[in-house]
Amino acid sequence: MDMAQMAAVGLTGTLLAVTLRRENAQMALLVSVTTGVLLFLSLLSPLGELLGILQETAQKAGVSDGYFTIVLKVIGIAYLAQFGAQLCMDAGETAIAAKIELAGKILIMAVSAPVLVELLDVVLHLV
Structure with a gap:
């Protein structure tokens, strides 16, 4: 899904x-969450391609697989925590959103x- 399609899905869901x-507030929340999840899922393919490029570049640069894995985990945690917190904020649950951010x-x-x-x-070894 390209950016124009993603924007169209987002605007349609918003409207x-x-x-x-x-x-019906519950149905509106369901539409909002569903739209967000659809947009997130549409990013999985480009994200996989990006990860492949980054891993190839890290290998060429001689970066340890352990460090590269840690960096990817940190980025993944940050994005998932932000996504989860935003969904909670959309539902009006700011306290839960704050706990998700803290957990992240x-x-x-x-x-x-x-x-x-x-x-x-x-x-310590330098000192």
Whole structure:
């Protein structure tokens, strides 16, 4: 799906949600969430291609597979946390959205801990 089609799906979903919100708030929320999920799913193919290009480039540059995997996990966690939080905000659940964002930040720290530990080890050996 190209950008024009994605914009059309997004605008159509938005118009339907806004129209339905006056009559049936639950249906409007369902349309909004469904539109968001459809847009997210349409990005999986281009995302796969991008990951392949990045992995090939990292291999050519001699970047360790472990570090590359950590970077991809961090990016994935950030995007998923933002997507989940935005869905919750659309539903009016800002408290849950904040918890999703916090969980994302904590998971990013947990996943990146090996890199931080190795960085500290390098710094300690320099001193």
